[in-house]
Amino acid sequence: MTIATFVLSSLSAVHFYRGSERNYLSLSFSLIALLMSASCILYSLSDFSLSFTFRSYLTNLISIPILFIPILLTYIIFNYFRPDSPVSPPALLTLIHALAIVVFSWYSFRGLVGSYQMEGSLRIFKPGPLYYSACAYIYGSVFVCLAILIRNIFIGNYFVRLHSVYLFAATICCGLISSFLAILLSLSGNSEVSAVVLGTLAFLWIAWISITNFRLFNIELSDFKNGLRNPRFSSVIVSLNRFLLKKIDPKTFAEICDQFETERREEVYALQAEMLLESAYSKEGAISNHVKQYSQKVTDLFIS
Structure with a gap:
């Protein structure tokens, strides 16, 4: 199970970067997926028939990649609605994350942070003295980011609010999947590391769709054409975005509809004038052809 999760995380990391604008925001998604895959491979390697010292060393390293997730998640939260012009998080916040990473990584090397310990030839779940402190740091960072998302759902323009809804849904999905798999895998005797990784991947994929396809929230949101001949998956996202926008900001949605109707009405008037001129002065074809x-x-104005 852990090997399969490692492969899935690695492939996701490659896709997050290659299938996007390849900016710092997409790089953050790739790095989180790579960190998850690193934890998986360290967990798997510590199961091999190696020396006790080397297995203990690998076991102590399992928790280190996860410590980098809060700082990357903070960067995503500060820039998910502006992928083309990202900003750095506040210096003080970055410093706090950096200190936490250094301190917990140092104690992880000494076996004081990880959730697993080696006893003889067995690796058992035995949290170190600083395990719950590290969990408090990680989960505290996640809850702060979640609070920012909730605030942005109710404050800001529709573009920010729609993205916030997607990331909030991704966070909830991550928690539900992780909790369900943690219970299921623990009952079957498998690693709970896979549960955390799969839950995190669920968050990354849902959030990645909204961030890398931001044109579906901005440009195409005001284009109500229906691709009847060439249906696309993105049309589902656009329809969902319009539904959410109507619920969270009816005034803005009405303005977008009015803008669309005004533009199309003007284009129809222009085509009507063009037809009248062609039918009056053109000698080619009957009026029915015009x-x-x-x-x-x-028809082409409304159906593509």
Whole structure:
């Protein structure tokens, strides 16, 4: 199970970077997935028939990659609604994360932070003295980011609010999947590391869709064409975004609809004037042909 999770995390990391704009924001997603895969491979290697010292060393390293997730998550929360112009988190917040990473990593090397210990030839769940302190740091960072998301759902323009809804849903999905798998895998005797990794991947994938396809929240949100001949998965996202926008900001949604109707009405008037001029001065074709061409052009305005 851990090996499969490692492969899935590694492939996700590659896709997050190659299938996006390849900016710092997408790099943060890739790094989180790589850190998760690193924990998985360390956990798997510590099961091999190696020397006690080397297995203990690998066991102590399992928790270190996870310590870097809060600082990357903080960067994502500060920039998920502005992928083209990211900003750095406050210096004090970055310093706190850096100190926490250094301190907990140092004690992880000494076996005081990890959740597993080696006793003889067995690796058992035995949290170190600083394990719960590290958990408090990680979960505290997650809850702070979650609080920022909840605030942004109710404050800001529709672009920020829609993205916040997606990231909030991703966070809830991550928690539910991790909790369910932790119980299921523990009952079957498997590692709970896989549960945490799979839950985190669920968060990354849901959040990544909204961040890398930000045009679906901005440009295409005001285009109500229906791709009947070329249906796309992105059309589902756009429809969902419009539904959410109507619920969280009815005024903005009404303004977008009015803007769309005004633009299309002006284009129809222009086509109508063009048809009248062509039918009056053109000697080619009957009036019925001009009407058919006009009807086709009007249809193309609303159906792509």
